[in-house]
Amino acid sequence: MFSKKRLAATAAVATTAALVLAGCAGGSAPEDAAPTFDPNEKVTLNLAFWGNDVRADLYNQAIEAFNEEYPNITVNSTFLTFPEFWEKRQTEAAGGGLPDVMQFDYSYLRQYSENGLLLDLDPYLGNIIETKPLDDKILKIGVVDDTTYAIPTSTNAxxxxxxxxxxxxxxxxxxxxxxxxxxxxxxxxxxxxxxxxxxxxxxxxxxxxxxxxxxxxxxxxxxxxxxxxxxxxxxxxxxxxxxxxxxxxxxxxxxxxxxxxxxxxxxxxxxxxxxxxxxxxxxxxxxxxxxxxxxxxxxxxxxxxxxxxxYLKPSMLHAISANTKHPEAAATLVNFLINSPESGKIFGTNRGIPASSTALEAADLDPLSTQIKDYEESIADRLGDAxxxxxxxxxxxxxxxxxxxxxxxxxxxxxxxxxxxxxxxxxxxxxx
Structure with missing residues (x-):
């Protein structure tokens, strides 16, 4: 997990997201753009996910742990059932007002990315968003037309x-x-x-x-x-x-x-x-x-x-809106929710078997979750690219x-x- 000190260093080389609306090409972060995230600046992010009260409580715990590390970033979260979640996103997409960070479903990834609604995450990979805990096959899952638009939180097979x-x-x-x-x-x-x-x-x-x-x-x-x-x-x-x-x-x-x-x-x-x-x-x-x-x-x-x-399929992913005003802060939240040991401890297998090795090592697996983990390891020879x-x-x-x-x-x-x-x-x- 990235500390505030390291975030300050990466912010010096991180890039800014271009503001795009539904249907517009874009969602990438130009290499020559000036960084916009000051790690000491007070920032507010909107986070949306689907689930129930149990998952909502887990996200609240994760946000609380995130704020211990990043007290300057306020995270406002909302959740709905799966159908209502996507109905809401479609309405927001039409008006250019998607949340900064979204829990995302694989079946919608192409539609939203091709319409320029999601942020290109490639400039943040390896610095703000840690990639060492994520297998290359897992990282490829969120790629559309050679661009990374989402990171899996968890996998299944x-x-x-x-x-x-x-x-x-x-x-x-x-x-x-x-x-x-x-x-x-x-x-x-x-x-x-x-x-x-x-x-x-x-x-x-x-x-x-x-x-x-x-x-x-x-x-x-x-x-x-x-x-x-x-x-x-x-x-x-x-x-x-x-x-x-x-x-x-x-x-x-x-x-x-x-x-x-x-x-x-x-x-x-x-x-x-x-x-x-x-x-x-x-x-x-x-x-x-x-x-x-x-x-x-x-x-x-x-x-x-x-x-x-x-192949490994994402149980769900995290993506960032292309028109977020705080791309580096949003990437920091995504990294925490996917890679941090705190996230692994809090969510366990609620979102599936954690895709990140650091989160998985920290997760308390029940017997069935251990069985699923062992199963996915047992089929390694049959696993190809997604x-x-x-x-x-x-x-x-x-x-x-x-x-x-x-x-x-x-x-x-x-x-x-x-x-x-x-x-x-x-x-x-x-x-x-």
């Missing part, structure tokens, strides 16, 4: 949760790894042994992330940096056809899934496995109830041995993919019809 209680009841061993066909076969063994009480899993072809995993193993992206798709109709058809045996009785029926809402099959103890992001574990345990004290967590099936198909930052409109395509997966399970569309519908939707999104 795609994995497979399993239910040890159900597997014991079924008398089936943990999934030992293997291909997607091996996984389908294992699910079938669990479903048969359960005798209708529960199922081995759900149709994995309903999740676009599993499709992405297979594409990455083939050296392709789901969506390329230029916004084009990394697959064609034939490849998507092949993927959805893989799920036919699961839809024919191996996986949990879609009608049962519908009846379990708002819970899912896994956290209702109706499926013995779930492919998802590893930071979902705490929610699963909470929903399963007091009789569950642990979960299994193993790597997803392999498409091609040796492929770098997995894919290009999601295209604008990715969220709507992800939802369309899920809806079509649901309809495939109901049998209301054929695979060919689903492929046609998805490509029609994708054509609209990519060309809007």
């Amino acid at each position: 795609w994995g497979m949760y399993t239910n040890p209680v159900l597997l014991e009841q079924a008398g089936v061993d943990e999934f030992a790894g293997g291909s997607w066909a091996d996984y389908t076969e294992w699910m079938g063994e669990v479903t048969d042994a359960a005798g209708g009480q529960f199922y081995g899993g759900a149709d994995y072809t309903g999740r676009i992330q599993n499709f992405e995993l297979q594409l990455r193993s083939e050296g392709k992206n789901l969506f390329n940096e230029d916004g084009t798709a990394g697959f064609d109709e034939k490849r998507l058809k092949k993927f959805w056809e893989e799920g036919q045996d699961i839809r024919d009785g191996i996986g949990i029926p879609e009608q049962t899934v519908e009846e379990l809402k708002p819970l899912g099959g896994f956290d209702s103890a109706k499926t013995a496995s779930e492919l998802t992001w590893d930071n979902f574990g705490a929610g699963y345990l909470a929903n399963l109830g007091a009789s569950y004290t642990e979960l299994g967590l193993v790597a997803p099936p392999v498409t091609k041995e040796g492929a770098k198909d997995l 894919p290009p930052v999601p295209i604008v409109g990715y969220g709507s395509l992800e939802e369309k993919f899920r809806v079509l997966g649901t309809e495939l399970n109901y049998g209301t569309v054929t695979v060919d019809e689903a492929v046609d519908q998805f490509f029609a939707e994708m054509d609209v999104v990519l060309n809007q």
Whole structure:
């Protein structure tokens, strides 16, 4: 963490952010601009994040610790639920009034950066924002068009949760790894042994992330940096056809899934496995109830041995508004919230497994968090660089993919019809 003395030194070489409004090019800090941050000057920053009262209390503690180091920087924080948070940001973006520092979601990073709404953080990396505690793969996550616009607070990876209680009841061993066909076969063994009480899993072809995993193993992206798709109709058809045996009785029926809402099959103890992001574990345990004290967590099936198909995804990031009047002070706050031991102690794993090694070392990890940390270390050989930052409109395509997966399970569309519908939707999104 940077002290006030070191901040004063870095302020002498730090650069100023250009003021930009929505839709304008910019957000960079010119190298010849004069520094505007005096470490003794009283500065006020606005900080916005999404979450609940628990997270708000943690941020208040972090701000209090930050002010012990930087008493001249006043931080005013506000929080909302996730949907309300982004509704508020869209309104502010239209008027050029985004908060100085924002908790940020990966799916919005390209949209906001390409519209000139976020500050170029590259001039602050290695001086105000420490980079040694952050792996290069983590730093690359916040890069759009060769410019760093955000820093991950925490990471997660795609994995497979399993239910040890159900597997014991079924008398089936943990999934030992293997291909997607091996996984389908294992699910079938669990479903048969359960005798209708529960199922081995759900149709994995309903999740676009599993499709992405297979594409990455083939050296392709789901969506390329230029916004084009990394697959064609034939490849998507092949993927959805893989799920036919699961839809024919191996996986949990879609009608049962519908009846379990708002819970899912896994956290209702109706499926013995779930492919998802590893930071979902705490929610699963909470929903399963007091009789569950642990979960299994193993790597997803392999498409091609040796492929770098997995990657670290940010649970969330921190970004700075391009029109902040105090870029160096804002960068100092971002550094504290991501890298400081105090931040690690305070937040623990509330925001996910800390991306910074100094914050992670200070965090008090519960058994599940330790399990997730160990899991991410165990898949190091499968971790590649993160894919290009999601295209604008990715969220709507992800939802369309899920809806079509649901309809495939109901049998209301054929695979060919689903492929046609998805490509029609994708054509609209990519060309809007």
